[in-house]
Amino acid sequence: MTGREDLMLGFRLAVGGGRGSIVRLVLSTAGIGLAVAILLLGAAAGTVKENRDQRTFASSVRSEPVPGVAPLDYSATTTDFRGQAISLVHLRPTGPNSPIPPGVDRLPAPGEVFLSPKLAELVASDTSGLLRPRLPGKPAGLIAEETTLNPNDLLAYVGTDAMRDARTVYGFGAEPGYHDLIENGILVLLLLGLFVLLTPVFIFVGTVSRLGGAARDRRLAALRLAGSSLAQLRRITAAESLAGAAAGLVVGTALFLLFRGAAADFQVFRFGVYPDDLTPSWPLVVLIVLAVPALTVATAWASQRHLVVEPLGVVRETAPPKRRLWWRLLPVVLGILLIAPDLGVASELGRWALIGGAALLMVGIPALLPWLLERAVSRIKGGPPSFQLAIRRLQSDSGTPSRVVAGLCVVLAGAIALQSLLAGQAAMEADRQDSTGGRITVYADGPVADRVIAAVRAIPGAADFQALRSLFVDGKRQDGALVLFAVADCATIEVTTTATGCHDGDVFADPAFLHRGQSTKVTGNDKREQPWTVPVTPRPFGMKPSSVADSLGPQVLATPAAVAGVDLAAASVTVSLRGTTGNPDFVELVRNSVAPYSGQVTVAAFNGERASTEAQMFDDARDILLGGALFVLLLAGVSLLVLAQEQVRERRRTLGALSATGVPVRVIVRSLLWQNGIPLLLGIVLATATGIGVAALGKRLFWDGLYVDWPAVALLAAAAVVLVLLVTASTVPSVRSAAKTENLRTE
Template sequence: MIGFGLRLTLRGGREGVVRLALTAAAVAIGVALLLVTVAGINGVQEQNARFAWLNSGIAEVTSPHAEPSPHPLLGRVATDHYKDERIIRVDVAATGPRSPVPPGIPRVPGPGQYYASPALQKMLRSEPAAEFGDRYPGSLAGTIGKEALPSPDSLIVVVGHAPRDLTGAHGAGPITSIATLSPGTCWQCRYGMEEDVVALVLAVTSGALLVPVLIFIGTATRLSAARRERRFAAMRLVGATPRQISVIAAVESAVAAAAGTAVGFGLFLFLRVPLAAVPFTGESFYPGDLSLSPAQIALAGLGVPVASAIAAWWALRRVRISPLGVARRVTPSAPRAYRLIPLIAGIAELTYFLGRRPDTTNGQIAAYMSGVLLMMAGLVVTGPWLTMTGARIMARRARRPAALIAGRRLSDDPKAGFRAISGLVLALFVTTTAIGVMTTFVAERGTQRGDRTAASTLVADLEHRTVRGAGGPRSGSASVPFRTLDEVRAVPGVHGAMVLHPDPSGPRDPGDPSSRDMLISCADLAGATGFGRCAPGATTAAVPSHFAWILLDEEHDRRGTVWPASPVAPERLRALPVQAVMVRTDGSPRAIERARTALTRAFPLMTEPATVAESGADTDTARMLTGYQRLVNVVIIVSLCIAGCGLAVGVVGSLNDRKRPFSLLRLTGVPIGVMRRVVLLESAVPLLVTAMAATGAGFLAAELFLRSQLDYTLVAPGLGYYLTVLGGLAGSLAVIGLTLPLMERITGPETARAE
């Protein structure tokens, strides 16, 4: 029977070939999306693993089997900025011939040498030296290899020093072995995604994308299901056994699915390179990172055809019971209200965890993702009941033939009417939930970036700059040389520089040295806007330790603040150590970068200068928000694409299955325009009814998750969300409209005769 099934599939005439090609094409799209999703998850893990060496010196990411070196490597990792780019600077010094060597380079660079990533070398060649290149004096020793770069666009430089330069430097410490474990398991790691973030990314991505993809593949394998039922019923009437019919159907579906799976793998390989350039996590991927494990390849390559064969076997259950049942086309029983149970159960599960949030990340994933997936399954199960309810209302209120016919047909078989738009319903649910969570999270924890003054004011923190003297290295800063200040003030676009000194009277709170006031010259403060002013007649003002960051406080206007006078005379003020230098610019990138480069060249081991806006944005919260935003965008775009493909396949399959009824209606005199409106209403009514339910369920899921996980109340999304939903619905109706021209071609008199 397998050979007979192959002959029927491959030599079934033009109609069989078209059906095989359409099913294979739809499966190919679904498989390609499935593989891209899984490969993206693998890519995030690979990218996170290559962040490990940047956290060397932290026990949580150091392999317990690593042998410590007798000659530690002195290392320090800092973050620099250039325009809108973040640069990772690694300062290293070898203390002996056996000092650990960072990955990607053959040896530890010596003083006056540095290794740079390919992307950074490109910037060094293309950008003016006075704005960027002069920050790394010396010679380029080589290129950092791929094994040390999370992304081909990573901007990383490894700068060599003498051991005495890094001894006692802020942030520097001994490294006896290079970290190799993923930073996802480390709470102290500065670089890489934290464990809970990675876990949530993987869970949300897989849960939100894999389910619609699998539904789409299932829809594709049901193309021409009704016509296949009639053909197999005829075989039963001439003596075929149920088992033989099942084998033939399984072979036909498996062949189409196998062909589609093979093409899907080809599409994945074709799309892998362009998709690798998309910075889903903030940085692009190496194409090799978007790869699949042997187990994943086997699961997709074998699982899709097997699942298609099982789906075909299940779809023909009526034929196996009675072939005459297909011919009679008995109206299936109407859906009952008990279909609401899974949806209610998902809501109840999320409600249960209000005030009972699990303590572990895995527990939270199990709790919240299972609830969300249960709600998604509930929407699919409840969809036919909602479709039937909407169809009956439309039929009762119908004033035109098209509405009456569509209402009656939907009432008779609401499962078939909902099946075509089930993918879009899930896409709306996922989109609503994701945007609701993201909007609230940004509203509650969004980082303030300040105004134009914050974006144009550069801050160089010299508090931890290493100073050498007779007593050895110590933390602090001597006065900034006049030559450096003159060089900075001479940069075109720089309006002035404010020098901040620690108050010699000491901290206000002995237990909190960071609360110490700082002193500033009233002459410097007079030319600054947005920072307040001195008291009348004062020459020196006392300002708080967070003076530079008041520009980020949008709730209080500091422009009218009068800072208290300090008894420290200007002559004594200039002799005090310098804690920070604030450079006021016109906001142009050229002025900011030239001033930043001048300060970095003068103090290479200080905390890298950054504008107030950059410092406010370069936080863990801001990076997490950026990652969540990209994740939301990915989920929305891919979900809508999957839904659109599934809708097109479902409508085309529905039209193909109903060629004979439509052709008979046309022979009885029904205008083609009326039949097109029937098809449009049969898709639009369940779409609009279930869309409202999916949107409401999405907001409810977001509210329950936010209250349980973060104790936040849902913040309504902006206009963009509603435009996205309306655009998605309009696009779906457009997809349905594009299939209507097929009506005239498939409902001719020859179709009725052939049947």
């Protein structure tokens, strides 16, 4: 036969070789299809970043003067509505050719607003009427899709004829002038998560490509008897593997396109991607199209390297090679050397060093696990018959199960590390929220302080009201820094501090810091210095937890009468309050009450119902990575199922002999459970140690202490154990069929 005829024969054997061939083709197609879908998502990561960078560039403002261009007054503020952040960009042109932001064809006139599509949907769906007062103008149009950074962004361009503290903008399209540390840190975690999810895929593709090994060996012996050469057998084997790979590429591409079409509905820590962002780069697509079939063929050929195919049968060389340890430790050592130096996550070098080091530690798992499993089972003796059968099987061939379990354990280790890092930050944010006692805090600039205080006091149900005005006093500090100086009435001072018996005119401070009659200077936000003389002997005080004074941390407190000669117009105010009506939208009433002073007021609400933006980011990232880990575990389950079914097929004669000698089927099933469970348990221990190690080395990502997310560890380990139980249970019908004594005659 020619080479072309050999390939065609291989395809016919894969597709038309009977029911067993169809089952094998379907299983291999499903496994490879899932792997290809994940690989295509990973290949689109570069396009996602490039498109996001382009949108960020397009929306960033340029402040350098441009000749002939009338500048645009620009002010960006943020408000929250039921846990969703809304960006309000106030715009005022100074001439007919003032620059126009991306997404609109003209600037909004005073009293007009342009809304992003998602914000327009939110306004239309808001039946409470609480959102509309915060949009100062009449909707005049929509901001074009795919010009906002994320599909779900809530953005409004607001036209105005009066602004305070505005930036002068001469155009749009510039490099952003800041790099958010939290986003950089989460970017590192997501890139590491992407590596964790992609690495096992190649292992699983190789495992799935081994499907049907025993049946393939018998077919090869028959073809050898018919006169085929060894070179022809290799071509036929390659064609059989390529059939499943080609079908898997088609299915994987279809799954990727389905997800791509719905991409805009998915969010990662409130950020998302447009469908066009999920466009894999063509070089990577070509690489996947070539690499997946090549990997399946190479794996099929590698599985035959110890196989001797002759016309009268198949002989497999079973002497296992002795595994060496030194080279298996190299990835672990190199990974620690890359992570140990603190290069920082804000720099490109630091991010890639952390990613590379963690990746090498993950690679150490599939390198070390076969050696550890070989050493562990070689020293085990005794036990019940099912346990002895499993140990003997692992002693004769520990490489195959360790390869499958290694891919699963890479997922476990990466997920444990990432979940621990993210859980630590989420716990820190939750503690910060709990420390506020569910209070709502309003920060207002000096010029509007009195009006803000009056507006907040007038809200129905407002209670536990506390207000402090903030200044700075020139104290006797060795570093020369100014000291925070707060002014509040006696009621607020006694509620927020340990001071008692307060009278208007009192001053509270460390007597060693200030003394009666001392002349000093007080400074407001306008940097204007005013003289102040301490009128009385200061009294010491301490802050009560969860109070507005505790959140500000002033070192000097004074009552209004004590600063009678000081102009407080430039003193910002911090107001704290609670709602007593049980209205879940009380914070929205607070925001609406201060909406007329947008840009000069900030409202912060930390309570059990509404997490802060940072906490929500970490929680969402945890959910996405945990979901991805569970999905890849499902892919691992397909591989384990393939391996278990093939082991039963390969050992039909052996299982029949065991049954004929009186070994119960339940003992054989328990031996398979031990055979799958022992490598998994060893792998879980190794994965947990690796994951905690990566988390310990990477905890400086956000300068927080190590926090091991034991519930996530238990969930992932339990999912892996349940997976093994389900796979073993699925083999029971095959084992019962193989354990029939008739197999001794037919095999």
